[in-house]
């Protein structure tokens with residue numbers, strides 16, 4: 570089996586397992602974005618088809634589309650209390666802080682995670698790191714201010730790149746904003762860096778999720794799916 574096929578099997582396992590462990594009939598569920606979260610969406614669809622009353626808040630137009638295609642009832646953010654949100658991540662640090670946003674859905678993903686009573690992060694083992702920062706941090710910015718924000722960030726941390734779609738036109742998020750991918754290197758204090766970036770006029774959100782937001786980290790590897798022990 571190829572590495573990609575292998576990883577996809579693990580993504581399916583962890584997505585299915587999260588729904589089986591943390592979702593009951595009656596649950597209002599935040600549904601994440603990406604190639605891992607899409608398996609959780611698929612599992613929720615199976616449960617809805619069996620007659621369970623599950624409703625979802627989608628974290629992107631892509632997830633919203635998948636939910637509609639598979640018959641999962643949707644509610645808007647703020648319409649119902651969210652019992653649990655399930656989402657993938659690009660990096661999970663030892664303290665459970667996260668890098669998210671490779672798919673560009675970071676703003677809505679953070680909004681849903683913040684609103685949820687519990688936030689379950691589903692990953693494959695290569696996402697586990699000691700410290701965040703090997704993966705460039707996505708920063709969502711208002712397009713009008715993209716260059717001034719990029720210059721401000723670059724002055725302190727060289728290695729800022731405007732994300733592009735197909736190499737030419739700037740990538741735009743579901744909110745109509747641009748993304749700067751910032752190569753910070755090892756990040757000592759993700760919450761402080763997140764706050765410093767958000768203090769720059771024009772920054773909407775960053776893909777740095779503080780450690781306190783994560784309730785559970787679920788990891789699938791060749792031995793099965795397991796919850797990580799809480800960091801001390």
Ligand code: 5RP
Pocket residue numbers: 601602603604605606656657658659668669670671672673674675678
């Ligand atoms: C999208 C995200 C994703 O959750 C993150 O990029 C992980 O994606 P994948 O499961 O495809 O590796 O933050 O904005």
